[in-house]
Amino acid sequence: MRIATWNVNSVRARTARVVDWLKRTGTDVLAMQEIKCRPEQFPSEPFRAAGYELAVHGLDQWNGVAFASRLPLEDQRIGFEGMPGYAKPGGEPRPEARALGVVVEGIELWSLYVPNGRALGDPHFAYKLDWLAALDAATRHRLAQQPGLPLALMGDWNVAPREEDMGDPSFVPGASTHVSPQERAAFQAILDGGLVDVVRPYAPTGYTFWDYKNLRFPRNEGMRIDFILGSQAFAEQVVDGRIDRAERKGDAPSDHVPVLVDLDPELGGAEGYDEDDDRPMIF
């Protein structure tokens, strides 16, 4: 089974590119972020014509997460337990379309779009840290419920966890988002909860994002911020991983590229998803 994650930066602006990529790579399940539309605006027909069914969560023109799959999508969940909303200054917190969970062949998959943070000290930065802490807590709770669950958190984490993951000189250590100690600690806490980066062993170097501005791609001044983190029962099924850097080339690319893993379900010894799961479908 081939599973991938891709911040597509508007699915309507890149429909042909995404569908062509799915067909060309034979990807079975794609988690998308920043679809930038509501479900009724999603370009469903080209995906369905290519043999993919969809799960879409979008509230407005911002954010938005989705799955395209040629295997059956089960048990969709909007958001996770305790997911905070964003409160604009002076406003009430509102949940944003940043998390969508599905189950495919007994594997629980999440498409996640971690808040950007904007700037150290910005309210959005505190929101980002809260969001990551809540995700950590929800994931620990989930894996405590089902220790053998094959689970993957896939998406745009907006954190460059290691020094070698930040190649954009406009991000200054100590003064920028994505590389702050707080963000890196929040990311590490999720790893400490029992998840592993299942791509890094197969793709030890490389970026997944290059800003559109300032010749970042030709200069290869990118960042590695898109990750697939798997539980132990997921990780033991992974037989390959890749960053598809070539997708940053050509006409009208997303500023992010796809990140993929291949699974061999024969290697999975876990019991899989619990059919009697009684969690709510919307958090």
Place this chain on the structure above:
DNA sequence: ATGCCTAATACGATTAGA
């Protein structure tokens, strides 16, 4: 060439991204 930002919306100037 991989080339000096891009997308959605209120369809112009603003917001957001990282």
